[in-house]
Amino acid sequence: MDTDARKLLLEKMLYARRFEERCFEAYMEREIGGFLHLYVGQEACVFGVMAAARAGEDAVITGYRDHVHGLAVGMDSKLMMAELFGKESGCCHGRGGSMHLFDLQKQFYGGYAIVGAPFALAIGLAKAIQLQKRDQIAICILGDAACNQGTFHESLNMAALWQLPVLFVCENNLYGIGTRIDRSTAVTELIERAKGCGVTGAQADGQDIEAVFEASKVAVEHVRSGQGPYFLELKTYRFRGHSMSDSNVYRDKSEEEQWAGRDPIQILKNRMLESQEITEEEYKSLDKEILDTIENEVVAFARQAPSPDVEDLEKYVLCDTDGDSEQGVNTNG
Amino acid sequence: MAEMMYWQAVQRAHDEELERDANVIILGEDVGLVGGTYKATSGLLDKYGAERVIDTPISENSFTGLGIGAAFMGVRPIIEIMSVNFAWLAMDQIMNNAAKVHYMSGGQLRVPAVFRIPGGTAHQLGAQHSARMEKVFMGVAGLRVVTPSTPKQAYGLLKSAVRSDDPVVIHEHENMYQFKGEVPDEEYLHPLEGSEVVREGTDVTLFGYNLSVHWCLQAADILSEEQRIEAQVVDLYSLSPLDREGIHKAVANTHNAVIVEEAEPVCGVGAEVMAIINEEAFFELDSAPIRVSAANVPMPFARNLELAALPDAKKIVAAVMAQRAAR
Ligand SMILES: Cc1ncc(C[n+]2csc(CCOP(=O)(O)OP(=O)(O)O)c2C)c(N)n1
């Protein structure tokens, strides 16, 4: 990977980190309500995958830990923050919230809160791509614990059976809320379960973005060239609780410390410091720039944005309630 | 107008919509090679190929989700769930995704999917193969629910459902596929909303849907012949949204209402129609509305118990007489 590419990824990961940390603060200040699942620690996964895929063109679908996935496909972070604040200017006009971000323009088919459900939706996206001969692939990003849902086995079976163009990315952070993978799962190498369904794949170090990128290139190429589905398992760790209400009591401090030493941003930054592709000063000024942008543009935008009009409560229930909305461009009439 | 059987009307609608729009696909268990449990997809695999007429594995939740995900991209899937009892396994995808994604995405994504679901009590199929679930679907915002009572409706409602940008659940009845009726020779789209007066009368309104419309018509004949009571029969082919105006008009016409449903009474169609009558037409009433429902039991196997559990024309007549006596 060349210096420009590395710099870009470093910047993106740092932006995502600061964005999530700012969400945490906004939540504590009660500007964001509801459930909030942060992605801190896992940044290399989605940015590595999307660097190998076509961000904004390939169809992406994921779970509730979805902010950074939205950023990685190129969503506008102002509209995203406004959505988290429950505002009309939000990407879903305040009808979705943190767990349900959507952006059709960026081919981002959403965040879903029912664990495992997106597996099935993803093979549907892939089916549509196949049927309509679209020049894209479907990418489904879910956690390790989601693989214990029936939809995992059902959907991977169908994906393999019909050779659907779908890349399953498993962000294996070892936990489903407080349950460690070996307490919930008999076959803990999830790649083995995918193979059992007839889906080929690989594992990669989810903390090293260049490793993720290299593995993703192979994965994306496999799917895009019509060789059927692929399962990419990324070993990663979330540095914070499952959601804001989680005290993390179920994890060993030593385990946490060990993973803290494998911060994806630090790994890339140190590599670039060593090779003198970046200086500490440059990094600091980049960080400051990002912090300023998030505060002065993103949060400021979300804060001043209007709330949805209560008159519009029943808008978007059925399509004829949409009014003059120019949305819904996905259907072909 | 040609007379055809209900299954033939469904098959014809399938065929025409597949022909018309390359984005229409059918998926479900045994819909392809076998041609559908009730023949409603017969001949279509040969004509349109396995990419569009898809035999799925027995994975209700995921093949339903597949249809919904494909619909996000403008595919118009017709998802056949072999029996309504199996739809419980697909409930997550229908209720949490099909019904809600348009709303959650602030209008960005649409779900032009059709769920065709045969159900009802056929003949001694037992508790796990005899059920009606329309009350479950109509209780959730974001879905349209229709239930055709004639071959003409089966044909026209399916065609309209395919073209709707909203998710539409179509409840069919396992005992009605052999029913015969007139279907227009030319293409016909039935409105997805509304209700239909299928028999004129001024003394009492019998509200039915799907098979219970036919029980209502039988009951109306008996009432006319034996009691000189002229019953109006209203076909509530759209259960969501229910036709509030049509219900009001009917009650204003006869001032007496009986609702007939082939399901347990609790939280059902009857309860909902009564609530609407209460809200819209309370002061039109000469008598308290009555429900004629299935018994509040899982469907039994023994034929005499099964018959006892179901409404029929006789029970409707008895309900009308009881309603008049109580006036
Ligand atoms: C069907 C369902 N069951 C339970 C939950 C509650 N729940 C939310 S997240 C979660 C754990 C999922 O873990 P994983 O798939 O590994 O993703 P991660 O949170 O680690 O990113 C659970 C049990 C849910 N949202 N949906």
Ligand SMILES: [Mg+2]
């Ligand atoms: Mg996990």
